[in-house]
Amino acid sequence: VNTTEVSGDFGAIVFTDIVGFTRFNDVEGDDVAVALLERQEAVVRTALPDCGRLVTEIGDGLLLWYTDAAAALLSCFEMQRGFEEESAHGLPLWVRMGVHWGCPRWRADDIVGRDVNLASRIADLAGAGEILCSDAVVGAVRQPDEVSFESLGPVFVKGIADPIQLHRASRIAAQVGSP
Amino acid sequence: MPDVSRLVVTSRSADVHVVATDAGSLAVQGAGLDVLPDGTARITSRPGDKKVSVACATGSDVTVATSSGDVVLEGSLGSVMVSTLSGKVCVERAVRLEVRSGSGKVEIDTCAEACIVRTASGRLSVGRATKLEVAGVSGRVDVADVDVANVRVVSAKVAVGTGAGGDVNVHTVSGAVDVTVPKGCCPNTDLVSLTGRSTCDCPEGDDAQIAVRSATGKVRVRHR
Secondary structure, three states: OOOEEEOOOOEEEEEEEEOOHHHHHHHHOHHHHHHHHHHHHHHHHHHOOOOEEEEEEEOOEEEEEEOOHHHHHHHHHHHHHHHHHHHHHOOOOOEEEEEEEEOOEEEOOEEEOHHHHHHHHHHHHOOOOOEEEEHHHHHHOOOHHHEEEEEEEEEOOOOOOOOEEEEEEEEOOOOOOOO | OOOOOEEEEEEOOOEEEEEEEOOOOOEEEOOEEEEOOOOEEEEEOOOOOOEEEEEEEOOOEEEEEEOOOOEEEEEEEEEEEEEEOOOOEEEEEEEEEEEEEOOOOEEEEEEEEEEEEEEOOOEEEEEEEEEEEEEEOOOEEEEEEEEEEEEEEOOOEEEEEEEEEEEEEEEEOOOOEEEEEOOOOOOEEEEEEOOOOEEEOOOOOOOOEEEEEEOOOOEEEEEO
16 A cells, blocks of 8 residues: 655656647557657656656656756756657657656655646646746756746646746756866 | 836636737726836736736737636737637737647737747637747647748648748648748748658749658648
8 A cells, every 4th residue: 555755855846748649649550659658768768867767657748756956957958859859860759848846745656746736737838849847946946057947927727726937948058168 | 007017917717908009008907906116017817807908008018827818919019928728819919929828729910020839729820920939739820921930730730821031840740731932932842741742833942941841741832
């Protein structure tokens, strides 16, 4: 029997979602769809740092957990780069991502709770290749030199009463000649 | 009424109607108004409000968020951001625009600079845009006239019009793609349809750059 635990640990909760997967599956068939899922997971595993882990797979999406917000975003940028490369050589692997910083409940190896739901809802708002995040993520990034945030204003998300402040995360390109 | 530099309107289900005029004064009906020290006017609908009406100065920056309310923005605005889960969106004229929409129809008349649209299943129509970026799932995308376009949709039918000097890039999984150029325009095309049919009815040249990639959709480039 699983028990739900409050660890008290904050972390970055990341949802990935393949855009239009159901339609893609319908058009291309199960074999191609399964191959697409495997391509997604391979890219994600390659980009996971030590402070990150793949929590679970939910349909065509993945739930990831990181103990460091900046590392989570850098890892997301790396994944999107990998997805772009994959898309250039075959059928499109368009992935949208939602990130929230929070304190979920642990249920065995899974995480649940409002913060997890919010990360999922943020992913729903993203377009292909986009990484959207909550205000809490912006506040939790302690080394913003490699990450920039663009405020997208308030947005409503399904199942949550009040609008949340949404941001788009981008990687700041390294300066030429910098160490 | 104090001077405001930016409007932020939030409304769960009430429709939002913003009109920009040269008269310039801010007026709000059907919602609460709170002007922050930085000049931002925060306009929030109250329970029971059916419609939020806002008059503002031409060129104002506007952000609107609704859950199910429709959004209509009339007149010339500056930087505009609209998000809605299921409402319809109609924007007459903006300098910069970003729309995030779930299932509602999106209509954009003119956007002078960058225009970004994210849709899930609604129909998108754009009159004139300088630089357009669309990411969508299904529905239909109609763009009458664009200089630079980057469109990524899963199964939407896409129709894009461009002119000499245009640069159009469309990527779909299954939707048909139709790109039109003016008579006499000879575009440089890179058309790939893995299992569909791709045709260019125009003579090849270097007047415009058109790249279309589709897994199963039919691709056609032609004169209008």
